[in-house]
Amino acid sequence: MAGITIAIDGFSSCGKSTLAKALANHLNYIYVDSGAMYRAVTLHLINTGLLKDGHFISKQVINELNRIHIKFQYNRELNRSETYLNGENVEKDIRTMEISRQVSAISAIPEVRAKLVGIQQTMGSEGGVVMDGRDIGTVVFPNADVKLFMTASNDIRAERRYLEMKEKGQDLTLEEVKHSIARRDHLDMNRDISPLRKADDAIELDNSELDEEQQFELALKIINEKVRSLETAKS
Numbered sequence: 001m002a003g004i005t006i007a008i009d010g011f012s013s014c015g016k017s018t019l020a021k022a023l024a025n026h027l028n029y030i031y032v033d034s035g036a037m038y039r040a041v042t043l044h045l046i047n048t049g050l051l052k053d054g055h056f057i058s059k060q061v062i063n064e065l066n067r068i069h070i071k072f073q074y075n076r077e078l079n080r081s082e083t084y085l086n087g088e089n090v091e092k093d094i095r096t097m098e099i100s101r102q103v104s105a106i107s108a109i110p111e112v113r114a115k116l117v118g119i120q121q122t123m124g125s126e127g128g129v130v131m132d133g134r135d136i137g138t139v140v141f142p143n144a145d146v147k148l149f150m151t152a153s154n155d156i157r158a159e160r161r162y163l164e165m166k167e168k169g170q171d172l173t174l175e176e177v178k179h180s181i182a183r184r185d186h187l188d189m190n191r192d193i194s195p196l197r198k199a200d201d202a203i204e205l206d207n208s209e210l211d212e213e214q215q216f217e218l219a220l221k222i223i224n225e226k227v228r229s230l231e232t233a234k235s
Contacts, residue, residue, distance in 0.1 A: 003029055003128025004230070006223065007137035009198070010150030012100075012184055013157035013164075015207055015215065019150070020132040021080060022216050023223070027130070032072065032123050034133030034140070036083040037116045038107040039094035040070050044085055045106065046098070054102055062111045070119070097170055101180055104187035113193050134188055137199040146226050147202035148219060156208050157181055 006029070008020050017033055024031035044067075045051035050060050072081045073089075082091040093099075106112060113135075120140045124131055131140065137147035152160075158178040165172050188196040198204060203222055207215045 003027070003126075004145035004223075004227065005124055005127050005141050005143075006130045006146045006148070007141045007144035007199075007202075008130065008132040008148045008150060009134055009137050009196070009202065010132075010148075010205075011152070011157065011188075011196070012181055013161040014150040014152050015160075015212065016132040016150050018212060019148075019215055019219055020130045022212070023219060024130040025079070026216075026220065027128075027223075030123065030129045031081050032120060032129060032131040033081070033083070034116070034120055034131055034136060035103075036072075036091075036094060037070050037119070038103050038112070039099050040083055040085045040090055041065075041068055041112060041116070042099050042103045042106045043090055043094050044068050046102070051102060051106065054105060056106070058109055061106070061109060065111060065115050070116075095168070097165060097172060097177075097180065100184065104184050104191070108187065108191040108193060110193050117194075134196040135194040137202050138197060139194045142199070145230065146223050147199050148222070149198040149202040149204045151204060151206050152208040154178070154181065 006023065008016050010016050017035070020033070021031055023029070042051065045056065045061060045064065048064065050056055050064060069086050071084050073084055075082050082089055083094060084090065117140055120131060123129065124141060133140070137144055137149070158174060158181055161181060162172065162174045162177040165177065205215065205218065210218070
C-alpha cells in the first residue's frame with residue numbers, strides 16, 4: 001500500500017527528531033523536522049537584527065516572511081537531512097541554546113505558523129512522511145494515520161539537553177538548561193495558536209526509561225500494527 005503519514009509530537013528533549021529520523025530511514029519515508037523550520041526563522045530574524053534578546057516587532061517579522069526560504073536536503077555522507085535557510089546550510093546554527101530560548105516566542109506568531117504549516121502540509125500531502133513537532137497531529141496532519149506523543153520526566157529531559165549542549169562545547173549549567181526547558185514548555189502549552197497538546201487519538205510514548213533502540217522498536221510495532229489494520233480494512 002502507499003506510504004502512510006506519521007505525526008510525532010511532544011515536549012522538547014524527548015528524542016522526537018531522533019525517533020522520526022530513524023523511522024523515516026527504516027521505512028524509506030520523507031522526514032520533515034518542523035521544529036527546525038521554526039528555528040531557521042528565528043535564526044534569520046536574529047541575523048537581520050529583527051530579534052534581539054527576545055524582543056521583536058510583530059509587524060516587522062511578518063513583513064520579513066516572504067524573504068525566508070527553507071528547505072531540507074539529504075546529506076548522503078552523514079545519512080541525514082539538513083536544514084537550508086535561503087540556500088545556506090544552517091543545521092548547526094539552529095541548534096544553539098540562543099535559538100532554543102527564543103524560538104517559542106517566534107513560533108507563537110500566527111502568521112509565522114500559517115506560513116510554515118502550509119509548507120509542511122505540502123511536503124506531506126502524498127503520504128510516506130514522518131514529521132515531528134508540537135502541533136503535527138493536532139493541526140498540520142489531524143488525519144495522520146499514526147500519531148505518537150512523546151514525553152519523559154523533566155529531570156531526564158534536562159540531563160539529555162545538558163549533555164547535548166556540553167558535547168557541542170556550549171558552556172551552560174544544568175540549572176540553566178532546566179530553566180530553559182521549563183520556560184519553553186510553559187510557552188508552548190500556553191500560546192494562543194496551536195498550543196502543544198496530545199491529540200485525542202495519539203499514543204503516548206514515555207521514553208524516560210527507554211534507550212533509542214527500545215523506543216524505535218516500540219514505535220515501529222505501533223506503526224506496523226496500524227499498517228496491517230489499514231490493509232485489512234481495504235481487503
